[in-house]
Amino acid sequence: MDFTRSDFPEGFQFAAATSSYQIEGHSFGGAGKTHWDTFAATPGNVVRAEHGDIACDHYHRWEEDLDLMQAMGLDAYRFSTSWARVLPDGRGTPNQEGLDFYDRLVDGMLARGLNPMVTLYHWELPVALADLGGWRNPDISHWLADYATVIMERIGDRVFSAAPINEPWCVAWLSHFMGHHAPGLRDIRAAAHAMHHVLTGHGRAIQAMRALGVKNLGAVCNFEYAHPADDTPQAAVAAQLYDGHYNRFFLGGLFHGAYPQDVMQGLAPHMPKGWENDFALIGQPLDWCGLNYYTCKRIAPTDGAWPAHTEVAGPLPKTQMGWEIYPDGLHHFLGWVHENYTKGLPLYVTENGMAHPDQIGVPDQARIDYLNAHVGAARRAIKDGVPVAGYTFWSLLDNYEWALGYEKRFGLIHVDFDTLDRTPKASYHALAKALAR
Ligand code: IFM
DSSP: OOOOOOOOOTTOEEEEEEHHHHHHHHTSTTTTOHHHHHHHHHSSSSSOOOOOSTTOHHHHHHHHHHHHHHTTTTTTTEEEOHHHHHTTTTSSSSHHHHOOOHHHHHHHHTTTTTTTEEESSSSSSSSHHHHHTTGGSSHHHHHHHHHHHHHHHHHHHOSSSSEEEEEEHHIIHHHHHSSSSSSSEEEEEEEEHHHHHHHHHHHHHHHHHHTTTTOOEOOOOOOOEEEEESSSSHHHHHHHHHIIIIIIHHHIIIIISSSSSHHHHHGGSSSSSSSSGHHHHTTTSSSSSEEEEEEEEEEEEOOSSTTOOOEOOOOOOOTTOOBBBBBBHHHHHHHHIIIIIIIIEEEEEOOOOOOOOOTTTTHHHHHHHHHHHHHHHHHHHHTTTOOOEEEEEOOOOOOOOOTTTSOOOSSSSEETTOOOOEEEEEHHHHHHHOOOO
């Protein structure tokens, strides 16, 4: 690696991230069914109809996984708790086995010197709540807050940080407007409702955790740099609107008490009743903000209905996902979020990494290069005065990449999905060397 720990401020947190449905194995330990189970069971939604029943079997192999993080020299582990494991019906009676699992996991992290960074919702909505409309139903903010209370009463005294929801854009837009993720809707009214309810849910969950005395609460959003596909004014407008619904909408709600006007031109007629009155709830004071960053997009105008834009291929080298490698975007967003929204709050890179068709015994030099370039972008932001407080690699393990199944390998550790054997990759060893004290 081009960096070592000593290039970063004292207390800087290097972490690896995963999420519950992507690694745990949801057929174990009394977890309820999630909308990803039914989405994956519907033909055409997920490559080879793959699902999270076993995933990386982290539910049984968590000690080995924590040992690997400790051996790598990480400071923290960003993980998520599964709503459906804690509350199999989404509400009501908790699954004690599930609570015990997260209790053991948090104690296991602390015993190994890893700070637990928890996310409450990384997309595994219990089917009972999906049946009630899921993120389209305004009551979801109360359901999420109740779930936050149940899980945090158990582990909230020992976590380093907590965020309610991972990547609101994916929960709302990707899943309710583009239909790529569960519940697979392509409907502007559903999307507008979900866009707003992820934020009311965030606000109420923050309130619930504050009421319990949980410390260090934040929000995690994802960002993509939107380049106009060409030099025309139409492409500039298209890219600006993409930037609006992807990058500015959620931060606007969280930090400005308003949604961007360009996005509301399309969404306003479809918003839930009374949405204008929810900004005090949404804008709960936060202690930090997390940025997930992977790539940029080239946006071109179309003749279709609002938002009348589409993605086109760009010229830069790409990852296994087909995503262009553009570290300058991370540097841009760290400075831009700090200057325009968070104004001094600690910022964490809560996800960054690349998918690569890794094979055991073949060094993943491409991932080492990718991480060097992106960590370098964060270092530049720190030099500019941006208060970046941590960097999280996605992902600890190769895992279930949602609609793309198991073939997109994001891990620092290779997982053989037949034997479930873990094998650290060259990038893991390079990071271990860089992070050694
Ligand atoms: O695997 C996902 C993760 O669940 C959320 N952020 C992006 C990752 C890579 O696509």
